[in-house]
Amino acid sequence: MSEAILQLSGLRKAFGALVVTDDIHLELRRGECHALIGPNGAGKSTLIHQLSGMLQPDAGSIVFMGQDVTRLSQSERALAGLGRSFQITSILPEFTVLENVALAAQVRAGSSFRFLGRVADERLLNEAAISALARIGLAGKADMVAGTLSYGEKRLLELAIAIAGRPHALLLDEPLAGMGRAESASLTQVLLALKAEYPILLIEHDMEAVFQLADRVSVLVAGAIVATGTPDEVRADPKARAAYLGDDHPEGTA
Numbered sequence: 001m002s003e004a005i006l007q008l009s010g011l012r013k014a015f016g017a018l019v020v021t022d023d024i025h026l027e028l029r030r031g032e033c034h035a036l037i038g039p040n041g042a043g044k045s046t047l048i049h050q051l052s053g054m055l056q057p058d059a060g061s062i063v064f065m066g067q068d069v070t071r072l073s074q075s076e077r078a079l080a081g082l083g084r085s086f087q088i089t090s091i092l093p094e095f096t097v098l099e100n101v102a103l104a105a106q107v108r109a110g111s112s113f114r115f116l117g118r119v120a121d122e123r124l125l126n127e128a129a130i131s132a133l134a135r136i137g138l139a140g141k142a143d144m145v146a147g148t149l150s151y152g153e154k155r156l157l158e159l160a161i162a163i164a165g166r167p168h169a170l171l172l173d174e175p176l177a178g179m180g181r182a183e184s185a186s187l188t189q190v191l192l193a194l195k196a197e198y199p200i201l202l203i204e205h206d207m208e209a210v211f212q213l214a215d216r217v218s219v220l221v222a223g224a225i226v227a228t229g230t231p232d233e234v235r236a237d238p239k240a241r242a243a244y245l246g247d248d249h250p251e252g253t254a
């Protein structure tokens with residue numbers, strides 16, 4: 001069995017009387033994409049917020065690369081290599097695509113922000129940025145001003161920014177949301193190629209993409225995991241079908 005690089009044990013979170021994360025046990029292994037699916041309001045985003053450090057769990061632990069990160073801040077977790085992607089607001093719209101990614105590489109390299117104006121001149125940072133852009137198929141847009149990119153391209157840029165930080169794992173919260181069919185298909189291919197190097201914990205409503213990408217799937221219902229297994233196992237699991245997948249449309253988009 002592959003090594004677990006992220007382990008959630010007994011994670012619990014309540015908002016008042018509403019228990020949104022109920023004793024979650026889950027692991028992300030090296031080289032895999034582990035998808036977390038479930039109906040609207042099941043608690044997927046609340047769970048990923050606890051992983052990124054945006055929310056503190058009430059109980060339980062999060063161990064990442066052998067380190068207990070449960071009480072670490074968001075930035076401390078990012079520095080530990082827990083990469084979170086797809087918050088378009090983190091793009092600097094007036095900077096070029098290359099500068100956005102080089103800045104992320106610079107933060108990773110520990111350089112000072114006072115060099116921001118010279119980011120474009122930093123050869124090593126540019127190389128790292130171009131390499132990240134090439135991985136996600138955006139190298140051709142390197143000189144474009146980020147604010148002029150299409151919606152789908154901005155989501156790719158976010159992924160390049162995350163990769164430039166050289167994370168040990170990626171947390172992706174609905175990366176395909178709002179994308180057209182062709183963009184979704186090409187991003188799915190990009191993620192397939194990335195997961196060997198960057199294990200991915202994926203929240204996604206597009207079931208076609210989930211079953212294409214995921215090595216394992218966990219089904220979250222009302223804050224609790226009702227099934228975990230390979231896509232085939234989950235497809236065949238009565239609890240998962242009843243809760244989410246639907247007997248008539250096992251691969252339909254939720």
Ligand SMILES: Nc1ncnc2c1ncn2[C@@H]1O[C@H](COP(=O)(O)OP(=O)(O)OP(=O)(O)O)[C@@H](O)[C@H]1O
Binds near residue numbers: 038039044
């Ligand atoms: N800050 C909060 N305060 C109170 N309730 C909250 C808060 N955040 C989320 N909730 C509630 O927690 C439950 C789970 O929400 P969450 O957004 O995690 O679900 P989700 O599975 O990500 O849903 P979706 O697929 O629609 O994004 C919902 O009932 C939501 O209303």
